[in-house]
Amino acid sequence: MVQRQINWSLIDRVRAKNPIVLNLANLVTIDKVADAVSAVGASPIMSVEPAEADEMVMLANALSINLGTINEHQATQIRTVLRAATPLKPLVLDPVAVSAVPSRLKFAH
Helix, strand or coil, rough: CCCCCHHHHHHHHHHHEEEEEEECCCCCCCCHHHHHHHHHHEEEEEEECCCHHHHHHHHHHHHEEEEECHHHHHHHHHHHHHHCCCCCCHHHHCCCCCCCCCCCCCCCC
């Protein structure tokens, strides 16, 4: 096994800025996502409500979207968040099981 040294400078920069990360996490991992975002020094904010998407995107410094338990309500929120996001706002897309069935893959595109 190859051991790699961790470069802490990036994590130190995240901790210094303490960015707010809007997370649209799947229902199975909401608490783990919040814990992971906190562990690297960012501030997680979780959301499941499409009506608050525009304001949440404006508040957030970065976005994280997980497609693991996609339903129509979540799909609406994701579309709303993506419309509100600027191209300059960092975005992480986690395409969990996106190829499991054609409808998931179609939504991801």
